[in-house]
Amino acid sequence: MVKGYCVKCKEKGREMKDVSIKQNARGGYMGQGTCVSCGTKMSAMMSKENAEKAVASGEAKKAY
Numbered sequence: 808m809v810k811g812y813c814v815k816c817k818e819k820g821r822e823m824k825d826v827s828i829k830q831n832a833r834g835g836y837m838g839q840g841t842c843v844s845c846g847t848k849m850s851a852m853m854s855k856e857n858a859e860k861a862v863a864s865g866e867a868k869k870a871y
């Protein structure tokens with residue numbers, strides 16, 4: 808499960824749903840999705856390893 812910080816819940820480690828993983832200009836990976844609790848859009852920086860793991864397991868969509 809991809810997790811990030813939800814600005815509305817003010818909670819770290821909040822699970823995200825409908826996650827898509829993008830790559831920024833610097834080659835970093837970022838997961839973007841919505842908070843499972845409140846539906847607010849969230850994003851989280853991810854390591855290459857975690858990004859690929861999430862895509863491989865089907866938890867996140869590859870968008871890079």
Ligand SMILES: [Zn+2]
Binds near residue numbers: 821
């Ligand atoms: Zn939330």
